[in-house]
Amino acid sequence: MNAITHAGTLTIGIIGDGFMQPAFFEQALCKGLAGRAVRYKHMQLDWPLKVQSTKFDPSLPVAEFVGRPEHYFDFIADLDILVTHLAPITAESLKRAPKLKIIAVSRGGPVNVEMAAARDRGITVVNTPGRNASAVAEFTVASLLAETRNIIRGHLTVAAGEFRREFYHFDHAGPELCELTVGIVGYGDIGTRVARLLRPFGCRIVVADPFKQLTAEDLAAGIRKVELDELLRQADVVTLHPRVTPQTKGMIGRAQIESMKPGAYIVNTTRGQVLDYAALYDALASGHLKGAALDTFDPEPPPANWPLLRLPNVTLSPHIAGASRYSVTKAADMIATDIGLILNGRPPLYPTK
Numbered sequence: 001m002n003a004i005t006h007a008g009t010l011t012i013g014i015i016g017d018g019f020m021q022p023a024f025f026e027q028a029l030c031k032g033l034a035g036r037a038v039r040y041k042h043m044q045l046d047w048p049l050k051v052q053s054t055k056f057d058p059s060l061p062v063a064e065f066v067g068r069p070e071h072y073f074d075f076i077a078d079l080d081i082l083v084t085h086l087a088p089i090t091a092e093s094l095k096r097a098p099k100l101k102i103i104a105v106s107r108g109g110p111v112n113v114e115m116a117a118a119r120d121r122g123i124t125v126v127n128t129p130g131r132n133a134s135a136v137a138e139f140t141v142a143s144l145l146a147e148t149r150n151i152i153r154g155h156l157t158v159a160a161g162e163f164r165r166e167f168y169h170f171d172h173a174g175p176e177l178c179e180l181t182v183g184i185v186g187y188g189d190i191g192t193r194v195a196r197l198l199r200p201f202g203c204r205i206v207v208a209d210p211f212k213q214l215t216a217e218d219l220a221a222g223i224r225k226v227e228l229d230e231l232l233r234q235a236d237v238v239t240l241h242p243r244v245t246p247q248t249k250g251m252i253g254r255a256q257i258e259s260m261k262p263g264a265y266i267v268n269t270t271r272g273q274v275l276d277y278a279a280l281y282d283a284l285a286s287g288h289l290k291g292a293a294l295d296t297f298d299p300e301p302p303p304a305n306w307p308l309l310r311l312p313n314v315t316l317s318p319h320i321a322g323a324s325r326y327s328v329t330k331a332a333d334m335i336a337t338d339i340g341l342i343l344n345g346r347p348p349l350y351p352t353k
Contacts, residue, residue: 009037011099012339013079015072017045019323020085020106024332029083032336033343043075045086053086055300062088065112069093076100083335084112091117102342106131106331110352125352126338130189131331132322137193139321140239140269143293144182147265147315148174148237175236178202183235185228185252186242186270187212194239195223206231209242232259239267240274254279263290269321272298281308289313295321 012029016022022042029038047053047066056063065088072087076097082089083104094100094117103113105127118125146152150167157164166172180203184191187209195205199221207214208228228251232238238260242248252266253276260266266289268275277298283289291313300319302309309316338348 009039010080010343011039011041011078012081012083013041013043013075015043015045015075015082015084015087017047017066017085018049019047020328020331024328025083025106025335028329028332028336029339032333032340036343041075041079043072047086052301060088060090061114061116062090063111081339086112088112089118090114091120094118094121094123102126102339104335104339105352106328106335108132113352115352124342124348126335126342126348126350127352128331128334129350131334132324132327133189133193135324135327136190136241136269136321137197138324139295139317140190140194140241140267141197143269143295143315143317143321144237144239144265144267145177147267147291147293147313148177148180150174152315153312176201180204180236181206181234182237182239183208183231185209185231185238185240186248187225188241188243190270191241194241195221206234228256229259232256233261235264236261237265237267240270242270242274244271244273249273250276252276254282257283257289260289262288265289265291265293267293269295272296272300277302277308281311284308284311284313291315293317295319 014022014025016025022044026040045066051066053064053066066086069088069090069092072093073096076082076093078099079097080099081102082100083106085106089103089112091114100123103118103123103125105113107127108129108131110125110127113125115125154167177198178201182198182203182205184194184205184207187207191207198205205223206226207223208226208231214223214225240252251274257279266280280292284292293315295317296319308314334350338350341348
């Protein structure tokens with residue numbers, strides 16, 4: 001890879017928001033590009049407090065973005081490098097940014113960038129895979145414990161002034177992890193971290209992922225790889241961590257849920273599209289499943305009158321598994337490193353193909 005030649009000062013534009021705040025990225029870039037002449041521009045969106053992202057718009061070849069492409073035309077017009085989290089970048093956007101050579105997206109995949117158009121223009125696109133893997137893994141284990149051990153339900157009774165004791169009755173007390181088999185569906189960055197966190201609890205761990213082989217460390221720890229159907233039959237807890245692809249959308253449907261062990265739990269901290277929520281509701285309402293911990297939904301946000309939200313055997317959170325402060329600074333450091341490498345004519349660590 002050749003270094004990007006540039007006479008004079010580089011202009012780097014950072015489109016951030018209330019989570020991925022521009023100041024963190026400028027700080028990391030100033031450190032990583034020390035000695036270079038750089039001018040920074042900031043734009044901070046009102047996400048997530050005032051505006052929501054658009055999951056899909058059939059009129060645009062991008063997904064999960066805030067605003068319309070034209071909202072950013074003026075901002076990107078003079079940029080050499082763009083750092084963004086949620087701005088939609090399309091072919092029309094790139095026509096308005098003739099100097100743009102690098103786009104860095106502070107998320108696991110650049111779904112808000114029209115990649116074919118970027119490739120046609122010779123623009124290098126990088127992203128930040130795994131930036132929130134540890135955050136999601138920790139949240140997954142916390143959600144599992146909250147649901148199985150009645151933590152949220154107990155909190156609500158005490159907060160309501162009712163020191164009720166039914167959760168100490170054998171019929172309502174939850175299991176310990178050491179007696180459970182946990183099935184991890186999807187064994188990438190997050191799934192492997194979930195397994196690592198669960199191991200000290202003493203639970204049995206099985207995984208299903210057609211694209212991942214177990215390591216010697218996994219095997220020594222007693223982790224077994226099985227087919228998805230077998231995992232669903234064996235697991236007391238099924239936790240979902242696959243990427244959303246045409247093959248994984250709806251992969252846990254009615255038939256899969258009905259094949260799960262009676263009294264099992266399901267945890268979803270990946271995207272809602274992998275799970276059939278109508279079938280999940282039926283299984284929870286009937287008692288076939290003991291409980292569920294859900295951070296993501298389909299649709300999202302879920303309707304306020306959704307019956308699933310009223311069930312007593314669910315632990316709910318508003319898609320915040322990846323919301324840790326460390327994931328922001330980690331993303332900023334990853335992006336600064338890759339931009340520095342590219343400017344020095346070296347391949348980035350996290351390229352998008």
